Amino acid sequence: MTMLRISARLLRRGLGGTLMLLLGITLFELINPVIGTSIGGSDAVQGLFDQLPPGMRAITQVQPDFFIQSGFAGFVALGYTHPVYFVLVSSAVVGFGSRTLAGEVESGILALTLSRPVSRRAIYLARVLDLGLLALALAAAGALGTWVGILIADAPSDLSARAYIMLIGASWLLAWSIGGLVLGASAAASTTGRVVGWATGVLVILYFIDYFAELWSPLEPFGPLSIFRYFDPVAALVDNRIPLVNLIVLAGVGIVGVVAGLLVFERRDLAI
């Protein structure tokens, strides 16, 4: 019960900023199907895509005939591999992860709970619970935007309930894996700035490894090291599945980050 009280208190902190990011994700994913429909659906998009110079097509990393084969769902899925989506999700998760633990050590607020009969483990697990809920909210916000966008645009094809569930699952796994790493860093740090700097640097590196591994052969062997490699909204929306390897890697990265953070947090000195 104490853990739930702490969890609720944490979620209320920074709620305004989190809600704005959720709204941003919803709007971004809402616009995507509206644009696709206004252009004329997946066939028209494929036509536009084919007119791009080969170099530009390579940069988009979209396979030839992608829109013909994946249909409207494939176009919608591109809204989830867009850098704007990654930035919005990462901002929410890094913001939460740095604000909690490291931010609370920095401000001294952690002393308020830690001076009570509350274990460090309970304090930490309350943050893990909140991370899980935040990741769920981020995933649901995107799916909600897509659903509303398809309704508004009167899109040529709808997505099945299973597709939405898979989309939410894949998005949750991405946010969870990022969050696990950030929470682990936050458990070891004593300032918000250090966590933000570390997390931003690592995420940018991982993103570019994934992106350029497709374009530049020397980087190709490093592609599997990026968590973004295992986020596949096309599989979720088009094939209505989450590949097992993606599930294992993303869930595993999050769990490793969270467990490492717990081990550190239970043992470290807290200058509060």
Place this chain on the structure above:
Amino acid sequence: MLGFDDEEVCARVSRDPDPSTPSIAASPDHHHEPALEFRNVFKTYGSIAALNDLSLNVERGTIHGFLGPNGAGKTTAIRILMGFLKASNGTTRLLGLDAWRDGVAARSNVGYLVTADALYPDMSGNDQLAFAADISGRESVLRKRALDALELGPDALGRRLGTYSKGMRQKLAITAALQHDPELLVLDEPSDGLDPLVQQHLEELLRERQQAGRTVFMSSHDLAEVERTCQQVAVIRNGGLVASGTTKELSRQYQRTAIIRFRDSIPDGIDQLGTVVSVDRERKVIEVRIGDDVNPLIRQIAKEDIASLAIREPQLQDVFFSYYGEADNASRPETSPPGADSK
């Protein structure tokens, strides 16, 4: 100021806790143990020793002052006590339980004063107190009494903490620390930011808790406050205990000071009266440490033309400054440790 006789009354009362107050000891098995105990505690950061073989016992039912200059190790000791830091070596016990290993159980009977900045700025005062009570798992039996004493009214409690002054936040933090009537109160600079009247009310509140059998362990830089409030005092320096005892015992280490102002000039041979603390020939004033018997002094100076004579009783600050001195010579007063000759 609380006199020595009053302290003895407090000490007697402390051994007879308020029977109407329920027993809230961490565990009956540990009730006979000191409220807190540091035993050969070390804390090092690389080559820096923040605590260096600190040993200290705080008996239950007392108000215990914890003094020391900045950087002496007070905050480190309190953080170890609260389980925020792990000692490099040694044992720290809180209400009979290991402060690190059994900290959760021990802290169920502890009220800790967080710094005024360590409160949720987005919460109202009422919500802050409710949250603190929730996670303490205990009823806030003393909330109203504390709020009344500290003069924190309903209007202020309904506002967000972001609108509070430092003093108001301090009042709220004190209330959060003691609202659940803990067995042990750990207060780091409790009067920081409080006006003198509220400070006086706080001291009364602490004495009231002590008379109900509770223990208060407080650090302060306000020596007058410590002297008024505490029966026991520990002085820490360079991470180790340098003095400990009742305020009376510590003050007795020092002799009284006679401050004599002559009308004409300071006569020769006056330094035979005792240890001369200072001589100001321009103002014709001399300060001399004297023993318990004032008569030799009176007899010696009776033949002189005296403008004024004052006898100053030894004070806690004399003790404190004697240990403070080497850490901060600039702030050292014209007093010396026992046995020192300042001629």
